[in-house]
Amino acid sequence: MIRIGENTYYHAIICLNGHIISDSIESFETKMGFCKDCGKPTINKCQNCKNPIHGDMYIPNFVNAIQMESPSFCYGCGNPYPWTKSKINALEELIDFEEKLSETNKEDLKKNINDIINETPRTKIATIKFKHLLTKMGKETGIMAKNLAVEMASETAKKYFLEK
Numbered sequence: 812m813i814r815i816g817e818n819t820y821y822h823a824i825i826c827l828n829g830h831i832i833s834d835s836i837e838s839f840e841t842k843m844g845f846c847k848d849c850g851k852p853t854i855n856k857c858q859n860c861k862n863p864i865h866g867d868m869y870i871p872n873f874v875n876a877i878q879m880e881s882p883s884f885c886y887g888c889g890n891p892y893p894w895t896k897s898k899i900n901a902l903e904e905l906i907d908f909e910e911k912l913s914e915t916n917k918e919d920l921k922k923n924i925n926d927i928i929n930e931t932p933r934t935k936i937a938t939i940k941f942k943h944l945l946t947k948m949g950k951e952t953g954i955m956a957k958n959l960a961v962e963m964a965s966e967t968a969k970k971y972f973l974e975k
């Protein structure tokens with residue numbers, strides 16, 4: 812079990828692409844392997860600070876049947892997990908690929924990604940700016956970029972993305 816603040820969590824095993832292998836292991840000493848969905852190696856700790864990856868919250872006498880989502884950032888060092896990094900890279904690649912955007916637009920879009928996925932004082936403004944810039948993209952690429960951003964977005968950013 813892992814204690815973070817007031818809460819206790821199970822250990823998790825997640826593949827490098829973010830597929831959850833297990834979110835409710837009690838011990839850290841579980842055999843590691845490869846993901847059955849994508850074949851990538853699995854990890855159970857942050858590759859940066861070595862803190863274990865947490866799974867579901869542990870509540871005594873309660874079985875949580877809903878699988879959690881992979882955490883985006885490490886609670887120990889604040890760095891994005893490998894699957895978060897891959898998604899950020901994919902989103903940046905898509906932005907760079909869009910011919911309809913000026914270089915300034917591209918830089919502005921990329922600058923806002925971190926504040927969209929982290930809860931920061933800039934989250935609201937970053938999301939609004941990002942949404943506005945998306946309208947300058949092609950229809951298909953714009954939708955794709957929005958979906959990628961929403962997948963990673965913090966709760967606050969999600970709210971602003973889904974708002975008209």
Ligand SMILES: [Zn+2]
Pocket residue numbers: 826827828829830846847848849850851
């Ligand atoms: Zn996988």
Ligand SMILES: [Zn+2]
Pocket residue numbers: 857858859860861862885886887888889890
């Ligand atoms: Zn870490």
